[in-house]
Amino acid sequence: MSAIEIRGLIKRFGKTFALEGVDLKVPEGSIYGFIGPNGAGKSTTIRILLGLLKKDEGEVHLLGGDPWRENVELHRRLAYVPSDVQLWDNMTGGEVIDFLGRLRGSYSKERRAEFIERFDLDPTKKCKTYSKGNRQKVALISAFVSDVELLILDEPSTGLDPLMEGVFQQCIKEARKAGKTVFLSSHILSQVEAVCDQIGVIRGGKIIKEGNMEELRALILQQEPPTLEALFLNYYKKGQREEGLG
Amino acid sequence: MKRYFHATLSLMGLYLRQNRIFTLFWLLAPGVWVAINTVSSLVLFPTQESLVEMGVSLIDPLTEAMHGPLLEVSIAGFVTWRTKVFLVLLGGIFSIIHMIRHTRLAEEQGKGELLGANVAGSLAPLAAGVANMALINAAAAILALLAMAALGLGLMGSLAHCLGFLAASCVLGLLAAVAAQLFVSATAARGASFGMLGVLFGLHILWNVSGGENRLAYFNPLEWPLLIRPFAGERFSLLLIPLTLGAVLTALSLWLMARRDLGAGLVPQRAGPAFAKPGLRNLQALAWRTQKGPFLSWFCFYAIFSFALGYASYLMVSAVSSAEALAGLIERLGGIEGAFLSLMLYVLGLLISVYVIMSAGILGREEAAKGETLLSMPVRRESLLLSHTVYIFGGTAAVLLMSGFCVGLGAVVGTGDGSALSRLFFEMAKMIPALWVIGGIALLLFGGLPRWMTGISYGLLILFVLMEILWEQQQIPEVLYALSPFSWITPLKAVQPAAAPLVLSIAALLLAGGGVILFRQRDAAI
Ligand SMILES: Nc1ncnc2c1ncn2[C@@H]1O[C@H](COP(=O)(O)OP(=O)(O)OP(=O)(O)O)[C@@H](O)[C@H]1O
């Protein structure tokens, strides 16, 4: 079963095409790394998955449902961390975590305390005084605390320090162990390499490569140095032709 | 010095390149307004006699409450008298918006941090904001002076007039500069500045109505253009007061800025609660958190102001009854006691439209900034909209009802006339549906054109007010005027159809319903 299945997805903003036929499949219980250069259409794809934007053409299945029509039911079963987290200036981080948890309907006091501790967040500070990294932490804690099947994370660790990056990777691995699916859009290829089992590469609104980590390993080994980073840097530069990707 | 003021000049240049349309209006509006008034006065009163006869008889207590006594019966005296309050309000509002934008708002948006980091001195942004504000006001005053001189008004008097509103605008801007240091949020700083302007304006009206001299008037910027006596034996020495005040306020704002951290207020932020109250669990509770500030401010301000107005009304009633020229108008408004107050209440009620659009604007910003977080929760889109509609519709009704009650109460206390309470209360209450239409329009725009909602809403509001004025001067036909929701409640019509409230309510409901449908179908505006 796939947690997410997209076929031929097209999205236009006025005359410009943001997505020109995206096809991807996210197996249940996997960590899916969604990567691509700036403006490739990652956030747009995610927003369509969340029913925030309306698709123009194509098929989108999210947890077996239609994300636009069944948004309320589906949102109960997922948690989302946007790439640019904005919070309520006059609320504290703790209040936001409680509020979002209650709105989603699934969270427990114990898990809340555990993740606040792990991410080392001061929940008594007003959101307007939080740094970017701390705002990101509030959203991440709120997502990890919830008892959901699917986590959709759009560049979730921008602004996190290396220590917190480690905690974050630990948390998504635990989520997978608990049977959750993670859809992770990221620019940090080392992070993707470390945690993901599946990878999709989007460029210019199209998926140009999709596969599991095992398949990619062989290609990575041919690189100099042998990292995913080198493979994709090479690739982003070379443009449309699938050189080096086999 | 370098540590504090380095790069002030380049910041001034940077600020001037931003918001050019805004600056252009600010520069031109005073001159254009004075010119329009001068030309129309020259046309209306071709001779000195016609001015004495018609012009002076046109002065009714309402105008006098607004503008104070006419010092000099001549075209020049008439024009300066008619334009000064508006010029101060205009210059003051532009200066306040400008000051907050370049100080607290910039800090809030993180621009201050960027600028403060290494390129500019720590006080440079504030200093540049103040300097630009003074420069733009001065340029606007010079343009107004040129316009007046070109139209043949005397130079000395024109100079006094322009210096008067220039001084007032600058000092109001400087008050905002100080407020920007005290409050952590731009909204609060702007609110405090406009609140202060509102209080000064209220005092201005009160002093004009009660007549007589008042020493405190020397400290109210709105009085300066009168006290400097343009065309009536100019008193330039008055400018010492604004100069001193201006210097003190500038120094105070710089001193406060130097004492605090970037982004902080003077009162340090206290730690808040680590846990949310049990009640904070749905969108209604969240809407209360985001809407309560503006709502309570408007509610309290209107309660107090309305009570004062009702209380002072007997003064005005006696003033109105002695003015013969007003007989016709008073007749239309339904008799002496009703007349003045009706008109005042009507204007007071129309101003609540600003609250309506502001509260809709909060909904718009909530979607733009937190839409991704909120709309990815298991909530229906329409519940987000409805949670704010409580304030756009219900909050508005509450402000109007409270205002009506307080005017009535004030009138009862002031005049001892027990019947005033219910009469004034219902007068205010029957305006509610018209304001709901404004809210309906804002919601329809929220659904259809979210990014343009606030701009178009204010544009339409101004259009409706203009239509009112044009209709009164019989320059637009009745049918066109009927398109404005205000035409259904204006006290300038002797009778309104009994169905007016129903028609307006249905219109508001349809508009809001259209907004809901469009919002459900569109891309989130994120
Ligand atoms: N609301 C919008 N209106 C118009 N164009 C948009 C809108 N949102 C996105 N786009 C365009 O769609 C394309 C894809 O944008 P998207 O935000 O999905 O990219 P991304 O892959 O998330 O990039 P990044 O890595 O920078 O976050 C871009 O060209 C962008 O300019």
Ligand SMILES: [Mg+2]
């Ligand atoms: Mg993105």
